[in-house]
Amino acid sequence: MPALEAIEGALEARGYRVTPARRAVLQAILSRPEHFTAEEVMRRARAGRATVFRTVRLLCELGLLCRVLLEDGRLHYRLLGPRRHHHHLVCVECGRVQDLEECAVGGLVRELASATGYEIQGHWLEFYGRCLSCREPDQGGVR
Ligand SMILES: [Zn+2]
Ligand SMILES: [Zn+2]
Ligand SMILES: [Zn+2]
Missing domain, CATH: 1.10.10.10 (Winged helix-like DNA-binding domain superfamily/Winged helix DNA-binding domain)
Structure with missing residues (x-):
């Protein structure tokens, strides 16, 4: 930090x-x-x-x-x-946010740009779900 x-x-x-x-x-x-x-x-x-x-x-x-x-x-x-542009995994139970290392949709952005003629300047993409410890409360994991 x-x-x-x-x-x-x-x-x-x-x-x-x-x-x-x-x-x-x-x-x-x-x-x-x-x-x-x-x-x-x-x-x-x-x-x-x-x-x-x-x-x-x-x-x-x-x-x-x-x-x-x-x-x-x-x-x-x-x-x-x-840090470069990246996306997140967000747990809807405990609110934990995990940074993903890189952008996985660069290819999609390029395809979209060439298909639509847009000059794409940015995008947001977050993934929502339940993290491992919220999925398996009995099998440990710190909350
Ligand atoms: Zn969680
Ligand atoms: Zn982040
Ligand atoms: Zn991205």
Whole structure:
């Protein structure tokens, strides 16, 4: 998990100034062990919606955060080291989110682009289900 200095360094390398408000948002994000919503960060950092959303979007673009669309439509974020575009396995029982290593639908995207003439700019794909420990509660696995 990246440290505050590493994230600030990544932002500054791209020409973004780390303002006190933005630093408060980063600290709030770093204090979250698992995933979080933008609203939680707003409460924790006492920062405005625009600052939080801009910072979150920037961290997503830098590959430091990934966004996860939960089954109920809520959007969660997770902090990671630099990571390429990828997808998630989401357990609908315990809420565990697993990062998949890479995108498995690159071929489909290319096919779609050539079939429709679209210049495809992005896609989301999450898989929902029950993780191993939720499927087999008697056979152990930590919850
Ligand atoms: Zn589970
Ligand atoms: Zn992820
Ligand atoms: Zn993908």
